[in-house]
Amino acid sequence: MKVLTKKTDYAIRALLMLGAKRGSYVSAKSISVEQDMPYQFLRGVLQEMIRHGLIVSKEGVQGGFMLAKEPGEIGVRQLIEIFQGTVQVSECMFRKQICANRSRCVLRHEIMRIEQVVHHEFEQVTIGKLLRKLDAAANMMPALTDGEKQESTIVKEG
Amino acid sequence: MKVLTKKTDYAIRALLMLGAKRGSYVSAKSISVEQDMPYQFLRGVLQEMIRHGLIVSKEGVQGGFMLAKEPGEIGVRQLIEIFQGTVQVSECMFRKQICANRSRCVLRHEIMRIEQVVHHEFEQVTIGKLLRKLDAAANMMPALTDGEKQESTIVKEG
DNA sequence: TTAATTGATATCAATATAGTATCAGTTAGA
């Protein structure tokens, strides 16, 4: 059971990059290279986020993408809903013969309760929160211990 | 985003029927008819549950299936794991370039926390619990209000 | 003996996910 699909995964990581480089446009190409995501696939993800008002773009040379909202206003729950549809624990689990009265269906009740919990949890996790944690983690690292190329500007190590 | 697939759905409902008719063997056919599930598909689900020791079967005429455990010992989480694999919020979300040190990865940490919450919630929901709720709901219904055929023995109404 | 049943598989269809390709339009800068 996979809760986050590639699209959501890529979306989160792209947003983290945009969040780390706020103020300037970041190209799809640079994101795809740094984060090792398939270029065209990522572009589709970015365009979807434009449509939902999470980011804005600028065309042409030195164009790219930029956050349109505060990182703290972008929650993983919203991303999941955009790329994977509303979190529904189950489509109506019962058939007429079993459950003539939807409103009283106990399974439905139970299932929806969990749905709420899941929603709530994902709501808490925002790009802003993740950025702060990434930052804290990076600061905990005193220095690079080997000569590996470190291209990412989000996390220098770890 | 679909948290419960058909297999899990059918499994839960089949188990509820077995739970409601404890002590006697219930055939795949009767379950599939009463619950409106595709026969052969359901059979596959039942066999999977035998392999996992949740139910037992008896072959031949008047054969069928029966619970092998207490309803309270069968949790929805286990069913999800059987039919949909372990609940994993995301496969390792990061690539080497971003996250050289798995153990310190903050996103991973956040994601795994939610995974635990989800696990815990689903753990709570057992067949036994659902059966009790269904029973309570059935008792709340004073009488059938119309002439509709009521085949299910699990829920008389609602 | 036979019809009702499960055991075990093989196969197919439908849907969702992941990824690729292409071309038109925009823009900074040589």
Added chain:
DNA sequence: TCTAACTGATACTATATTGATATCAATTAA
């Protein structure tokens, strides 16, 4: 003004997962 670096839009392919069907052998109560 030309060009290369960009996004916008969209069509397409490939792969994986989910959902469903079909078949035949073995078992068993009546």
